[in-house]
Amino acid sequence: MNALALSNIGHAFLGRTVLDRVGLDIGEGELVALVGPSGCGKSTLLHIAAGLVEPRQGSVIRSYARHAVVFQEPRLLPWATARKNIGMALPERLSGRDRQDRVLAAAAAAALEEEDLDKYPVQLSGGMKQRTAIARGLASEADFLFFDEPFSALDPALRRHMQDIVIRHAGNGRRSGLFITHDMTEAVRIAHRVVVLERRGNGISGERHVPLTPGERDDRMIFETVQRFMKEDPLFRHVEELDERRTG
């Protein structure tokens, strides 16, 4: 059973085609990493999948109950504190106490200090804003998570910590997700499958299943898999620039 099924997706901005005949299925409990060069249409595809942009063509079938989106930019409400921003995505039915516990747990997972929670976005650093947005995604009861390069503003240690949280949160088969990244190590670490979007959004170039399940892979295996993908696998040839932009 698929949690998300995108078929024959086409889109254009100002008459310029950015996506053409893109199909992607994500199974229940599956975490898929989407990679591809800058500007190839990854964010646009994610926005279409999440129902934020209506595609010119194609169909989107969502079979999950609730989703959360962590955008490429933090997209926090400027007039609300970090605490309020994180609590925003929580289901209405939760009581005050449950809401508070959940906000605190998500904030702690995203390495935010309690004193930061009363700050407004303008008072937070770039990385803290991004972590607030990540905490908002984690706090929601979503069974499908969309992540658009969520960790690019974080230092390598924190990035690894956040990857572990995603693995625990979504890599264990209970939730599904689509995770965009420019970092191949990140993709191979957290995803069941890595999908490559063609450089001009002309369909999916191909995909590779990553051996073992997220969380079972050790650093050596991740390193060797990334080397194999980047150096030997023709599928990843056109995403070479990913490697150069790699930070983590």
Ligand SMILES: Nc1ncnc2c1ncn2[C@@H]1O[C@H](COP(=O)(O)OP(=O)(O)OP(=O)(O)O)[C@@H](O)[C@H]1O
């Ligand atoms: N709202 C918009 N109006 C016009 N053009 C847009 C809009 N959003 C995106 N585009 C264009 O669509 C193309 C795909 O953009 P998109 O943001 O999906 O790329 P991306 O693969 O996510 O890139 P990056 O890796 O840099 O985030 C780009 O050429 C971009 O300029």
Ligand SMILES: [Mg+2]
């Ligand atoms: Mg993008």
